[in-house]
Amino acid sequence: MTWETVIGLETHVELATRTKIFCSCTTEFGSPPNTHCCPVCTGMPGALPVLNRRVLEFAVKAGLALNCSITRHSGFDRKNYFYPDLPKAYQISQLYLPIARNGRVDVRTQAGDKTIRIHELHMEEDAGKLAHDPATGLTRVDCNRCGVPLIEIVTQPDFRTAEEVTAYLEALKETLQYLGVSDCKMQEGSLRCDVNLSVRPAGSGELGTRTEMKNLGSFRAVARAIKYEAARQIQLIEGGGRVVQETRRWDEDRNASLPMRVKENAQDYRYFPEPDIPPIRLSEEYLDALRAAQPELAQAKRARYQREYGLPEYDCRMITSHRALARFFEALVELGVPPKQGANWIMGEVLGALSQRAMEPGDMKLTPPTLARLIALVGEGRLNRNTAVKVFEAVFDRDGDVDAYVRAHGLEQVNDDALVREACAEVLAVNPRSAADYRSGKEKAFGFLVGQVMRELKGRANPQRVNAILKELLMQ
Amino acid sequence: MNITPELVERIADLSRLELGQEEVLETAAQLEQIAACMDILNRLDTRGIQPMSHVFPVENVLREDTVLPSQDRAELLACAPASDGETFLVPRAVE
Structure with a gap:
């Protein structure tokens, strides 16, 4: 039965x-x-x-x-x-x-x-x-x-x-x-x-x-x-x-x-x-006043995020899974962060850091202006994303001044092509075999060379520029 | 309503009251009289009338959600037959 x-x-x-x-x-x-x-x-x-x-x-x-x-x-x-x-x-x-x-x-x-x-x-x-x-x-x-x-x-x-x-x-x-x-x-x-x-x-x-x-x-x-x-x-x-x-x-x-x-x-x-x-x-x-004061609930927020910001349903679910996260996200958008970027940082770094620490979103010390500034620095090309994640880890538990941290640790992205070119040339000179491997068709060797250049520049280089300049030099 | 000695015993048990056999019979007779009065009241047609739980015309007695100091613990515990200085002690209630 x-x-x-x-x-x-x-x-x-x-x-x-x-x-x-x-x-x-x-x-x-x-x-x-x-x-x-x-x-x-x-x-x-x-x-x-x-x-x-x-x-x-x-x-x-x-x-x-x-x-x-x-x-x-x-x-x-x-x-x-x-x-x-x-x-x-x-x-x-x-x-x-x-x-x-x-x-x-x-x-x-x-x-x-x-x-x-x-x-x-x-x-x-x-x-x-x-x-x-x-x-x-x-x-x-x-x-x-x-x-x-x-x-x-x-x-x-x-x-x-x-x-x-x-x-x-x-x-x-x-x-x-x-x-x-x-x-x-x-x-x-x-x-x-x-x-x-x-x-x-x-x-x-x-x-x-x-x-x-x-x-x-x-x-x-x-x-x-x-x-x-x-x-x-x-x-x-x-x-x-x-x-x-x-x-x-x-x-x-x-x-x-x-x-x-x-x-x-x-x-x-x-x-x-x-x-x-x-x-x-x-x-x-009394009832009318309470009705008027009802906050926007998660379901309504999800619909609005999809409609207004064009975010995927999955992103909307993740962000609205907790009121504190949704508030954080809305504050980021208000500070001028592009919604999809804000969503990515929340779903990736923020949720990751919270789960690592077994912390509730409501107890987070990091404030929206700090993360908004960090995202802006990446947008302006002054930090590369990997470095930005390191800065994020550094300020997550205490909040803090992102610009001061970047300055104090010399993390600003190297956008000076001359410097990048110099580093690339040096790496190619030290690694002739990898250069030869790449020229003979081994794509893998390229990744190794990029890594070496990034190391040379302490991880601060703009990866797109490194790729472009390295390719240019290898073609010569 | 028929108030039987068994019903009185059950209510007494629920109320943690110990009644002797004579008291049970006496109480049953008294409750029977009270129930008879209720039966008279029950004859009234009360359709459409809001049941009344209070005799005073008072509604919405509310207080603000503001914390005030609690009572001193020693004073509260002193009101109970037994305590250990932190908690009230009662006969075994949990396994």
């Missing part, structure tokens, strides 16, 4: 606000335990939560960018559960009136284009961190993450393959990064996703029993977990068994999903409207 896999995704994204969702504690990552806490986020009796204006704004921006309809009259609800990661014994979330609903994300895979429907997007608070202490047999609770703002984005069960899921996550990450609402760093947990998966005979209109998988730490893990879980369910059914609705934990080391022990009743959250937070009503003016 042919099986079809049906997948829905719940993605939690941490918002890039300075403070928590309901109190003024910082959201900064990686500080000593319980140093970013107050009576509100540790659930002290009588403490009152107050919603962060920017959380609301970011959630609406994300909803707009994901083509959702925004809920004009929205509110928060209590999700009750007893677990020490949230000391209030409930999480403030949105169940009845989520801030955004009914959106869509277009994804592209090798199998073609597809639209993934967004069921809803809601705001909620993150929970704290628990760690088992073997010394005491107790659990240590760190509440620094309690109350860090999240949006949860829930899709319809529209995915059929791991490739579609990965493409969706890439698109989601790209959109949220461009909006500036989240940095989406999976390794720091600012983007986490749960996979709901079931299988059914191909062509069937009914959904099979689904499982939910958690603890997916990377896009690669998501893809592997989907393949594993689909195969597990198919094997189970074909062997005469039945899929049990349960939550499973992905174990990256074992490359397997394992059932989590969940207590009976635990799923009964007894939601009710949060009495501590008054309802939220959004005016048309």
Whole structure:
């Protein structure tokens, strides 16, 4: 029998606000335990939560960018559960009136284009961190993450393959990064996703029993977990068994999903409207202002780069793969760099240097004016490209004055034909055999001679001039 | 609505409340009365009326995204039954 896999995704994204969702504690990552806490986020009796204006704004921006309809009259609800990661014994979330609903994300895979429907997007608070202490047999609770703002984005069960899921996550990450609402760093947990998966005979209109998988730490893990879980369910059914609705934990080391022990009743959250937070009503003016302030997203940039600058689609994809790169590129063009040259430097040297250093484009020290100047020097014939790449390497980590560096290291290109001619003549005199080889038809010898001339001129010669003059002398 | 002792026990369990057998019966009877009141309210035709979650005419209570100092850690930890000076200590919750 042919099986079809049906997948829905719940993605939690941490918002890039300075403070928590309901109190003024910082959201900064990686500080000593319980140093970013107050009576509100540790659930002290009588403490009152107050919603962060920017959380609301970011959630609406994300909803707009994901083509959702925004809920004009929205509110928060209590999700009750007893677990020490949230000391209030409930999480403030949105169940009845989520801030955004009914959106869509277009994804592209090798199998073609597809639209993934967004069921809803809601705001909620993150929970704290628990760690088992073997010394005491107790659990240590760190509440620094309690109350860090999240949006949860829930899709319809529209995915059929791991490739579609990965493409969706890439698109989601790209959109949220461009909006500036989240940095989406999976390794720091600012983007986490749960996979709901079931299988059914191909062509069937009914959904099979689904499982939910958690603890997916990377896009690669998501893809592997989907393949594993689909195969597990198919094997189970074909062997005469039945899929049990349960939550499973992905174990990256074992490359397997394992059932989590969940207590009976635990799923009964007894939601009710949060009495501590008054309802939220959004005016048309508020929404219009946010709509008008939406930045140009990656997809629109790609189309514009192709249209305005005539760049190939591949170049556009590379440059817009990160907001910081796209900004860098646009700044170069604004400084007068020909778009294709700017694109080549970004795709070649800039991306190369970043990957060598395992660095994010946003953390780059090199500024657009510096690279623009370097490209201009090449254009003016004052640096040859190889030397320019060396200068690039020298200024990449610190930025700096390109002209001063070129002067200080005597790197300016030798455009004086007399000097080049002198060097060529000297090389030919020292290497009579190579000259003879070339004259008898061995093309290879020419490359060697060019190399020798470049060495003589410390790599600063204009290669075109060296070629021309060397050929001229060899013809004599 | 029929509030059975089993239902009371389940809710008590979810709420981490320990009720004796007598308390379960007593609570069931009281909840039954409350539910009966709700049944009367439920007879009202509320079609087209926005559910109300708050009695005060207040909306959009928001604060600026400005960091203020957090509470002193020692003071917060002192509110808990057990701590190790850095974290709250609770009965084993993770494996």
